[in-house]
Amino acid sequence: MRYIDEKDAGQIPGRLLSENEQFAFACHPGISCFNQCCRNLNLYLYPYDVIRLKNCLGISSGTFIDTYTHVVLREGSFFPHVLLAMAENGEKTCPFLTDEGCRVYPDRPQTCRAFPVEQAVYFEAGKPRLLHYFRPPEFCRGQAEACYWTVKSWEADQNAGFYNQMTVEWAEVLGLFSQDPWGEEGPYGQKAKMAFMAVYNVDDFRQFVLESSFLSRFKVKPDLRLKIKNDDVALLRLGLAWIKLMVFGIRTTQLSPKK
Numbered sequence: 001m002r003y004i005d006e007k008d009a010g011q012i013p014g015r016l017l018s019e020n021e022q023f024a025f026a027c028h029p030g031i032s033c034f035n036q037c038c039r040n041l042n043l044y045l046y047p048y049d050v051i052r053l054k055n056c057l058g059i060s061s062g063t064f065i066d067t068y069t070h071v072v073l074r075e076g077s078f079f080p081h082v083l084l085a086m087a088e089n090g091e092k093t094c095p096f097l098t099d100e101g102c103r104v105y106p107d108r109p110q111t112c113r114a115f116p117v118e119q120a121v122y123f124e125a126g127k128p129r130l131l132h133y134f135r136p137p138e139f140c141r142g143q144a145e146a147c148y149w150t151v152k153s154w155e156a157d158q159n160a161g162f163y164n165q166m167t168v169e170w171a172e173v174l175g176l177f178s179q180d181p182w183g184e185e186g187p188y189g190q191k192a193k194m195a196f197m198a199v200y201n202v203d204d205f206r207q208f209v210l211e212s213s214f215l216s217r218f219k220v221k222p223d224l225r226l227k228i229k230n231d232d233v234a235l236l237r238l239g240l241a242w243i244k245l246m247v248f249g250i251r252t253t254q255l256s257p258k259k
């Protein structure tokens with residue numbers, strides 16, 4: 001996710017799409033470049049991507065992170081990036097690519113869903129807003145098809161509305177990490193590990209919330225508390241609120257310390 005100042009919106013590669021601006025695109029198995037885009041990618045996974053993928057594969061979030069991702073902390077960054085690990089073959093194909101296409105298609109990550117549109121985030125009155133850039137790679141023949149979309153109609157076609165909503169909620173928290181919040185403990189300390197767990201490893205976070213003193217120390221908004229046992233999205237939202245409180249001291253309506 002790229003954070004920008006709104007004034008720099010025109011400097012980002014690709015065509016910045018306004019609300020009703022159209023772009024041409026269609027992708028289908030008969031196209032000459034079919035599957036070419038699913039290899040050798042720097043594919044960033046967001047917390048909601050991990051929930052969808054681990055549930056699609058029927059594995060825990062911890063197993064998913066260990067098996068399918070690289071977790072990297074880049075210099076100058078204060079929260080790790082999670083990248084989908086490409087297969088160790090000559091073409092570095094996506095681990096979910098088959099001859100017939102994507103085997104996790106209904107649960108494919110946000111980046112794949114938005115493609116050939118890329119997103120950037122800027123803050124307006126403290127709230128994250130998404131910008132959309134049409135940016136297919138040159139080899140993508142889909143851009144020559146006479147099928148026309150706007151940002152909204154493409155989002156609807158790709159079932160991306162809820163993904164975008166979760167991206168905005170995640171962007172709000174990730175944006176707080178533009179400054180180093182870890183102090184002497186550093187980005188590999190216990191607090192940082194807990195914060196990572198809270199958003200990227202919801203199954204371990206659930207166990208932590210339900211089996212530690214968490215619920216006796218924190219007041220959780222009632223409707224959220226009812227859902228956290230079985231609902232991964234509710235748990236992720238609790239995790240986001242917990243990071244705000246634990247790392248940045250920001251109280252929300254979802255979570256506050258008990259007196």
Ligand code: SF4
Pocket residue numbers: 026027028031032033034035036037038115139140141142143
């Ligand atoms: S390169 Fe473009 S048209 Fe070809 S398969 Fe990928 S998205 Fe579809």
Ligand code: SF4
Pocket residue numbers: 037038039094095096097098101102103104105108109112
């Ligand atoms: S998850 Fe699916 S759509 Fe995304 S790169 Fe992998 S195979 Fe392609």
